[in-house]
């Protein structure tokens with residue numbers, strides 16, 4: 001029975017570490033109480049994120065900021081040292097089951113942090129959701145299913161659902177007076193769900209999507225599709241790309257002469273973390289997302305300067321999600337005095353976690369374990385995601401099909 005085996009071995013590691021370093025009598029049935037936390041075996045955090053390919057920058061930002069947050073709190077979780085075991089997901093859905101099983105069964109991680117990619121998220125959630133441990137924290141992937149039909153007691157998300165930033169993006173396009181639009185994205189969970197949410201909102205507000213273009217992930221041959229858009233002459237284009245693919249799309253869109261004629265919209269991933277690489281091709285684009293660089297809080301300013309100092313690059317939403325994953329882990333581990341094998345208590349602490357110092361502003365977990373958060377309207381100005389306003393206040397994903405709700 002893998003479930004039992006896993007929690008038993010986790011507890012064993014907890015006890016062995018304690019006994020070995022504090023001399024507590026475990027064999028005689030004297031269990032260490034939670035006061036002995038300073039000397040226990042490290043808490044293991046398994047990480048499955050992309051460190052190569054089009055989403056490499058996202059994986060690096062999440063990892064750097066997660067570690068930063070834990071370092072800022074003294075480098076420990078609930079008084080215990082932390083060990084990271086990271087695997088490059090390579091954004092490969094076929095490799096996701098093996099990678100996930102390795103972290104759970106071989107590395108016996110206490111927490112599983114990942115992924116970036118919606119397709120991998122669904123695979124991981126199916127594996128983790130059948131168990132009581134480890135607890136999975138999704139620091140990016142927006143797969144609606146993960147906090148919908150695949151939701152689970154031990155599955156949490158610190159980022160967004162694909163519906164959340166996309167729906168207000170579709171509303172924005174309609175509010176700005178556009179009547180027709182073409183949607184364009186990669187053909188996989190994230191692209192399909194974000195384009196679906198944007199289309200729904202646009203059409204509910206009087207718009208009409210005249211063409212939906214989906215290209216295989218992670219291809220970046222946009223020329224033929226841009227020619228099709230030029231011929232269709234919609235009022236606006238609604239797109240989801242991210243990472244290296246977003247940079248290429250923005251550059252090709254501008255080079256095709258479309259930028260000044262057909263305004264580009266989308267969930268904010270389109271311009272997030274790529275403004276430096278995309279340069280003028282990103283300037284002026286308005287998007288909706290749960291973060292903006294210029295959010296005027298001490299928490300955001302402090303985070304941005306601390307992240308710049310350790311990572312050597314500017315913070316973005318992916319770093320914020322990694323940082324808040326660290327905050328969630330800190331609160332959960334503190335609540336159980338480091339005994340993270342007490343899953344029910346860890347889960348309760350995660351459900352009740354608060355994020356008053358999140359760089360994105362205050363948010364909390366929904367019943368489906370997904371952030372209830374503000375979605376901002378931003379615009380790229382001089383390479384920065386400038387805050388223009390709040391597009392949707394404390395937006396909650398509908399969590400359709402989640403049995404926890």
Ligand code: PHB
Pocket residue numbers: 116117118119140141142143190241242243269
């Ligand atoms: C996803 O696959 O869920 C995904 C990937 C990159 C993003 C956002 C969502 O920027």
